Amino acid sequence: MTKAIVGIIGGSGIYDLPGLSDVREEHVTTPWGEPSDALRFGRLGNTEAVFLPRHGRGHRLSPSGINYRANIDVLKRVGVTDIISLSACGSYRAELYPGMFVLIDQFVDRTHLRASSFFGNGCVAHVSLAHPVAPRLAARLADAAEEAGVAYQKGGTYICMEGPQFSSRAESLTYKSLGYDVVGMTAMPEVKLAREAEISYATVAMVTDYDCWHEEHDVVDVASVIKVMHANSANAQKIVASLLQNFPAEHEPCPIGSDRALDHAIMTAPAVRDPELVKKLGAVAGRVLGAGG
Template identity: 70%
Template sequence: MAQAVLGVIGGSGVYDLPGLEEIREELIASPWGEPSDAVRIGRVGNTKVVFLPRHGRGHRLSPSDINYRANIDVLKRAGVTDIISVSACGSYKPELYPGLFVLVDQFVDRTYRRESSFFGKGCVAHVSMARPVGPRLQERIAEAAAAEGIEVRRGGTYVCMEGPQFSSYAESVTYRSLGFDVIGMTNMPEAKLAREAEITYATIAMVTDYDCWHSEHDDVDVAQVLEVVRTNAQKAARLVARVARDFPAEREPCPAGSHHALDHAIMTAPALRDPELVQKLDAVAGRVLERS
């Protein structure tokens, strides 16, 4: 297997990753457009880590304006094999309280303005999203949390709304009635694109609020979200650093199959593939395109 390289995508309030050593900054070009920012490449222990702030430093990009394809593409070009997404979210369960970290394992996509695939006309592919989170990567996060004394809850469904507005009350009670656990604005199509790029993906969802369904809590606002994020940013950095310190030197096969997600996924016959699109797919799908 290839060298393991840990990618970290920082969400709202997480624009840097303390603890990185031997840091260099690189603005990697992508055929899919501009990524959110330059990546910061460094080491934690013996593990190579690549950090990317999802909204850009200074929070320049709304959830709908993020170029998710470019972000995943540049992480792939930087050699990333596994991604930890650190994301703020609202909670639909009383026991998932603000300040808690939830390791979700399922997603529901309610976005509608975003490019959600690297593939399309000229090169069609279908990957499985049945198990979008890498079980072994999630296990490593849970083990690191236990070692650091950080409480996490494993499992749950993250519904991704378009935003940038927060939920209406009707939306909030509807999603809660459907059994969803948390809500956010950014993990879709990010998780889908990571899967297409054969990068193992896992989320640390930082609960910041109870959305607006809870009668005993104020409606969510930016000040409330940022207050909780600021309180927990160091805790999140400590958790990610612990995962990195204990990370294997070589990429582990993913039990959910993310490391070979494109096997048998491309439908378009080689002679009919659009050369321009194939060229753009060099990083994402080069492993399978080169042999077909």
């Protein structure tokens, strides 16, 4: 069995994770470039955790400027087995009000400027994203939300737009009519890369606004988002604390195989693989490629 180490990726408004003991920080480099910030290592109870602020402390990085490949690679490199993604979002449903959390189980990608795979020419791979969220991890998040007394919905679809602008009203009404639940700017390609890295992944989408479809509410702006983010941040910390306190010591094998996603994914024959790309894939795919990290 593999020791469980939980990675927490903090979204807008969550630039630290208080409550950890034995805290240390470390800058870890990757062959994909620099991650968003230094890693913050610690533990809560008996669970080891690694925290990474997605936008960097002080919110330096825009959604399109985040090095998602470096962020996922660095978490894999330090042994993270499970990732909890905390992400601010807008809501397309009246019942998903600002301050409510959604435990996402599906995603739609509408980004177009971001490197979305570790693989490519010289080493081609195709992983399944039919079920992008690890179900046991999502169930543990639901239990943690219950224990923390935080209002949440289990299940929902997150559409990821490029940004950094908020939606037009036509976009908002279109996505609402398609049955999506929330909109954000950072879940993709993070979800895809975590699957390629064989890390179990789950998202807590924290509603900050109603986007701009809701005629009875003001259009979304930064000031209104920040106001709700403060309360959301406190509730997110409660959920994470509950999750870590009750997390198993060993990584639970994922019933949908998210932690073995590369078993049958590599298409390129060993004889024609690009050695430079294989070397870069050392941390992410060394289990199946036999590459050094």
